[in-house]
Amino acid sequence: MTDTADFFASRRANRIAKAALAIGLTLFGLWISSTFLPSLLWAAVIAIAIDPLYTRAECRWPAARRAVLPSIATVLIALLVLTPLALGVVEAAREAQALLQWLASARENGLPVPQWVAHMPYSNEIAGWWTQNLATPEAASHQFHTIRQSLLFEQSRLLGKGLIHRSVVFAFTLIALFFLLRERDAFVAQIRVASTRLLGPSAERIGAQVVKSVRGTIDGLVLVGIGEGAVMAVVYLIAHVPHPLLLGLLTAVAAMIPFGAAVLFGIASALLVGQGAVGWAVGVFALGMVVVGIADHFVRPILIGGATRLPFLWVLVGILGGVESLGLLGLFVGPATMAALMMLWRDLIAGAGGAMPAPDRPCPPDAAS
Known part of the structure; x- marks a missing residue:
């Protein structure tokens, strides 16, 4: 009787130890991979979104499901994201010269009060503020200098840290998407068994x-x-x-x-x-x-x-x-x-x-x- 009780107590202790080890390793793994969890979630969201079309492609070209189709899908997703960004950058570059010319003219000559201010509510107050802060070259130059100084830190932070971080997340998302599409059936089967x-x-x-x-x-x-x-x-x-x-x-x-x-x-x-x-x-x-x-x-x-x-x-x-x-x-x-x-x-x-x-x-x- 004592041996049986010891046996069940030992099994219970083993289960508790195994559960504690599993929870600890899971939390530690999540902590290690926390930087890339958004990329994995993005890859899962994209895979779910394109799954109906991707399934049709797999049925039509079954021989290409291991490498060709995942590569094509990943490249198309990358183009879908990068093309609008590239168009926006090109459009912004086209306007950069005109903006620089306008800023130079504003510093040299000031900005006269626009005609539409007269049609605005509180037009006298707006016109007075505009005359005091933007109408003369000295006032306009001072305002632009203040705005430029306030934006320098934010701009450097975004370009130095935010842009690099988002680029890394996007690149890893594409890598994760490729492997997720290639091993999709195995992933789905494992998730189904574990969740059940x-x-x-x-x-x-x-x-x-x-x-x-x-x-x-x-x-x-x-x-x-x-x-x-x-x-x-x-x-x-x-x-x-x-x-x-x-x-x-x-x-x-x-x-x-x-x-x-x-x-x-x-x-x-x-x-x-x-x-x-x-x-x-x-x-x-x-x-x-x-x-x-x-x-x-x-x-x-x-x-x-x-x-x-x-x-x-x-x-x-x-x-x-x-x-x-x-x-x-x-x-x-x-x-x-x-x-x-x-x-x-x-x-x-x-x-x-x-x-x-x-x-x-x-x-x-x-x-x-």
Whole structure:
């Protein structure tokens, strides 16, 4: 009897030691790889997004699935990201000379009060401030010198640390994407076995829901954002906003974040006000807010909420909370995480079937009166 008790006690001690070792090694591994975890998550998000097209390509060219198809997919993703960036850099380089000439002219001659200031509220106060701070060469030179000094540290920090860090993350994301696509079937099988052992029968449904959530978020954020940018690029072109295509591209990127496109509408309107086209400025901003309202209140709730099975409030919490915690990556990870948590909550309340109990709240007798 004592030997049996010692045997079970020894097995229990071994299980506890094994669990403690596994938890310790997992935490240590996460700490070591914390710098590259965003790259791995980005690679997983991209792999989930392109999986339907990639699966068709594998079925059509099965002999190329080990090296050729992963390489082609990785190169296409790199071009998809780098091409707009390159266009933006080229456009910025074209305008650099004109900007330098304008700054030189402002330092030498000052900036006279624009005519559109007279049509603004508090025009006398604005004109007085402008005359005092920008109208004379000395005042304009002082203001530009102050702005330049305040931006030197921030610019050097972004170029020195942020740009290098993001380049490394992007490069490692492409490497991780290549191996993830090449070993996709093995990864999926291992994750399925491990999740089933940890979560039981609910693992398959949670995994499927996470995949649907990521794809629905991509449809609702990326595709709708691109649509908003395309519509507003046409509006910018009609309203004669400077650099309409570049502003349209930036609007598409900003529109992926809820309410982010309004910042670009404001910039476009400010540029039009600077040209004296106050009516066009108001029209562009108003039309942009209408486009954002339709996208955020009708299109996105259908695409994201239908895929994640979440009320749009929790979708919004996942998006904004994800952006606050993880940056751009949080746009996709946040809603998927909220969807998985909501599924676990539904399972906890209603059992493995996930059906929520019907509300039972009788009306008081005098409610009808």
